[in-house]
Amino acid sequence: MDSAELSALLTPEGLRLLDAQPAIASTADVTRAVSRLRADGHSPALVSAVVGQARLREKAKPKFGDFAARMLFTRAGLEQATRLSVAARHAARFRDAGMRSVADLGCGIGGDAMGFAGLGLRVTAVDADEITAAIAAYNLAPFGADASVRAGRAEDHAPGAASALPVDAVWLDPARRTAGHSETTRLRAEDHTPPLDWAFALAARVPTGIKLGPGFDRDTIPDGVEAQWVSADGSTIELVLWSGALARPGVRRAALMMRGDAAHELTAAADAEDEPVRPLGAFVHEPDGAVIRARLIGDVARALDAGMLADGIAYLTSDAPLTSPFVSTFRVREELPSDVKALSRALRERGVGVLEIKKRGVDIDPARLRTSLKLRGDASATLIVTRIGSKRLTLLADRV
Known part of the structure; x- marks a missing residue:
């Protein structure tokens, strides 16, 4: 636009x-x-x-x-906006920590600011792009005086800056893509706007939540913050770094899973140690992406009486008939041949015409494999393709 x-x-x-x-x-x-x-x-x-x-x-x-x-939206703004259900959870953390006013720096079209205002927090939303700021102002208009919008740089409106309003805390969404309202490209971490060094320095002196991409380099996460990976409906969508009063005592790693109206969270003081590799059991568990990113697979494995299926592969296996919100669980039927022709024949013999294909640690295109298998039949199943060491493992399974 x-x-x-x-x-x-x-x-x-x-x-x-x-x-x-x-x-x-x-x-x-x-x-x-x-x-x-x-x-x-x-x-x-x-x-x-x-x-x-x-x-x-x-x-x-x-x-x-x-x-x-x-x-109102821009195409780029919609793509980068926080889902309203996730924004409401962010806002609840500010409210529960006793914050009453928030500066939303890099507000985009106003998705997170709507979450803050919707929970009764006073929010000042700032975006460097004038058109985006105007759209945010329109979207926040129903919240009246509790929500105001400014066009300008985050650095000029942060606490301590000459143009800033006094606020209790900051929500910061550094631009991770090039400027524009439609076609944009992803930026390297060192090119984020405002710069991450500035953002981390701000978080060290003001309670702050910083929204980053889920694949952010963990080695550059500052000490003393809580790192929370968030997934929604099966997709890992963001990493939020929480500082000051917004960080929970004793929590440094967290995996928040949201599916529909339900939410489940796993927290820990540090990365969890993995469980040892064990032989294939009756069940295979695929941890949620937020759990994998947070490196809390070991805690989930211990809760399921499970172990790693293979070194370096994020699949768990167990014989215990247990599952949890943090994994997708599959009951193993049998191991099948990995050769495409032999696999196709085996699936046709079993009448499998609807096939979900899961893969880790192997270089295959599930869509192309499904076409090559020439499936026929009324039965449905899940195919798990992975490796143990150098050996490819192909399992026929059912979702639990």
Whole structure:
């Protein structure tokens, strides 16, 4: 979205037209909507803005639910925004730590700021991009005086800076991608904006939550902070570093799993020691990505009376009929040949026509393998392909 489209959209006519649009979920829907609106005499800038926003509102539903129907977005802003359910959990940590006001530095379209304001915290949201800041202001308008938005650099509005408002704590989302409203590319950690050295120095003196990518280099995590990896509906989405009063006493590693309305968390004072490798048992367990990133596999293994299936491979195995929220558990049926032709024949003999393929430690493309297997039948199963040492292991299993 450019400034002309935003100006056309932020008018009574533009907003009424946007709210009147039916769901736009496909390219065909876009084409029909553009033709209809242009035939009605609307300007190209307004048509582009309205159709683009209607499409983004539809895409935003998994992150923002019903709130998406009254929000504005940029494509890049939506891709990088925190899911509202996750933002609410972040906000709850600030509230439970006794914080009453927060500076949201690098607020994007305002997803996290909505979480803060929704729990009654006073939030000052800041973004360096003027169009993004304007969109955040629109999205935060329903929260009234408890939410304000500024366009500017995080460094100029952080506690201690001349332009800052007094706040109890900071939420900081450094830009991890190049600037822009549509196509962006990922930046190296040393190119984050604001710089991570500055962010870590801020966290050392002010209670702060810093949102980073889940693959952030663990060796550069500062001492004395709590590192919490977060997964949502099976995808590991972020790492948050918590400092000061926002960090829980005795917790340095945490894995938070969210699935739908349910949430489960594993915490520890340090990385957990792995359990030893043991022979394949009746069950294979795949730890959640947040557990793997937090290096808490060993704690999960001990709770399941399980061991590692192989060195360097994040699969557990056990004979105990146990599972937990932190793993996906599979009951092993049998070991099958790894050769594609022999494997295809074995699956057809068992009538397996619907196959979930899981893999770790092997260089295969599950989609290409599924095509090569030429599946036929009504039965369903899971295929686990991994390795023990140099040997490939192919297991037919069922989800528990």
